[in-house]
Amino acid sequence: MTAWPVPHDFRGPGATVWTPETVTADPYNAQTPSAALAEPVTPVGAFFVRDHFGVPRTAPGDWRLRIGGAAAAAPFAIGYEELLTMEHRELDVVVECAGNGRGLMTPRPPGLPWSQQAVGCAHFAGVPFRALAGRALIGPAAVEVVFTGADSGPVRGRRTAFERSIPLAVALHPDTLLVTRMNGEPLAPEHGAPVRLVVPGRYAVADVKWLVGARAVTRPFTGVFQAEQYSYVASRGTPDGPVAAVRVKSLITEPEPDTAVRRGHETLVRGRAWSGGGVPLLSVGARAEYEEDDSHHERGWHEAVLEPAPGPYGWSAWSYRWTPQRPGPYRLLSRATDAHGDVQPATAPWNAGGYGCNPVASVDVVVV
Numbered sequence: 001m002t003a004w005p006v007p008h009d010f011r012g013p014g015a016t017v018w019t020p021e022t023v024t025a026d027p028y029n030a031q032t033p034s035a036a037l038a039e040p041v042t043p044v045g046a047f048f049v050r051d052h053f054g055v056p057r058t059a060p061g062d063w064r065l066r067i068g069g070a071a072a073a074a075p076f077a078i079g080y081e082e083l084l085t086m087e088h089r090e091l092d093v094v095v096e097c098a099g100n101g102r103g104l105m106t107p108r109p110p111g112l113p114w115s116q117q118a119v120g121c122a123h124f125a126g127v128p129f130r131a132l133a134g135r136a137l138i139g140p141a142a143v144e145v146v147f148t149g150a151d152s153g154p155v156r157g158r159r160t161a162f163e164r165s166i167p168l169a170v171a172l173h174p175d176t177l178l179v180t181r182m183n184g185e186p187l188a189p190e191h192g193a194p195v196r197l198v199v200p201g202r203y204a205v206a207d208v209k210w211l212v213g214a215r216a217v218t219r220p221f222t223g224v225f226q227a228e229q230y231s232y233v234a235s236r237g238t239p240d241g242p243v244a245a246v247r248v249k250s251l252i253t254e255p256e257p258d259t260a261v262r263r264g265h266e267t268l269v270r271g272r273a274w275s276g277g278g279v280p281l282l283s284v285g286a287r288a289e290y291e292e293d294d295s296h297h298e299r300g301w302h303e304a305v306l307e308p309a310p311g312p313y314g315w316s317a318w319s320y321r322w323t324p325q326r327p328g329p330y331r332l333l334s335r336a337t338d339a340h341g342d343v344q345p346a347t348a349p350w351n352a353g354g355y356g357c358n359p360v361a362s363v364d365v366v367v368v
């Protein structure tokens with residue numbers, strides 16, 4: 001397997017050149033630069049990358065996806081050219097690593113120490129998996145579909161492919177896509193070229209990159225990346241089991257941490273918010289707390305202005321106009337609520353793997 005560790009640069013409008021911030025060099029893992037999180041669609045060159053074994057390279061002409069498994073009566077393989085002739089669907093989707101925010105948890109669980117930047121929103125085009133599942137004659141005995149990537153590496157001495165399953169009903173949802181394009185371009189190598197799965201509303205471990213296999217199975221899959229990693233264990237308030245729906249979350253993109261803002265002047269506090277599983281976002285609350293003296297804490301949340309999301313799986317911009325009255329250190333906070341009434345908790349919800357970390361967002365600033 002040839003590694004391809006260097007992401008290409010993206011030249012945005014104007015002179016902006018984005019590069020993800022490297023977290024580990026080999027395998028290549030990088031987070032989205034915070035400035036890029038302010039963009040409605042995250043540029044490909046800025047988009048966070050999570051890979052476990054290095055980036056495999058397959059020329060589109062050599063690519064095959066095998067669809068079969070014990071519960072499929074008519075297994076078959078499809079190539080890239082044929083996939084491109086099939087009807088594509090386009091969706092804006094927030095892709096968030098289940099470990100995003102782990103670095104904020106105490107005690108810090110093992111795993112990559114992401115801050116809140118292992119996330120991005122992309123415009124994807126792909127063929128619903130459903131369109132191919134029909135051809136494979138997946139029968140009623142199927143409970144899940146296991147998706148396999150071309151990448152593999154040693155896990156406890158055994159060569160292991162990257163594999164993750166989703167329930168059959170999720171696999172057959174018309175929005176579960178075999179993606180060929182991201183932000184209007186063919187998929188970049190680090191994001192799964194030539195074809196990846198995207199399961200909107202689920203944590204991104206489900207979005208198997210460099211996809212080469214899909215098998216319908218009659219029992220729940222128990223692979224390493226299903227039952228050991230990317231599973232809630234010892235959670236407070238969540239049943240243990242594979243991570244699934246993305247949790248409601250907001251981010252503050254402006255002002256930047258530790259910047260000075262001027263007293264008596266209106267400051268625009270801005271950010272992004274999203275919910276999981278295709279649930280509409282309901283509201284974002286924002287507030288500023290004066291850090292030096294408890295008695296000056298503002299009470300309650302101000303309703304931020306929420307812009308509509310680009311579809312059920314995208315993220316929304318929000319803003320709140322704040323005019324600070326006294327100098328000193330402040331903490332700006334934001335809290336999103338979705339239409340199910342799910343709301344960001346005050347503190348990081350702890351579990352042994354550090355997954356699903358969605359506490360209220362905060363940024364410290366100084367009023368001068």
Ligand SMILES: Nc1nc2c(c(=O)[nH]1)N[C@H]1C(S)=C(S)[C@@H](COP(=O)(O)O)O[C@H]1N2
Nearest residue numbers: 048049050051052097149162204207208209
């Ligand atoms: N084949 C394969 N697919 C994979 C992974 C991987 O290591 N190998 N990592 C998963 C994880 S944990 C995440 S968070 C997303 C990251 O997608 P991105 O690198 O395009 O941002 O890909 C998922 N798909």
Ligand SMILES: [Mo]
Nearest residue numbers: 050097098205
């Ligand atoms: Mo992830």
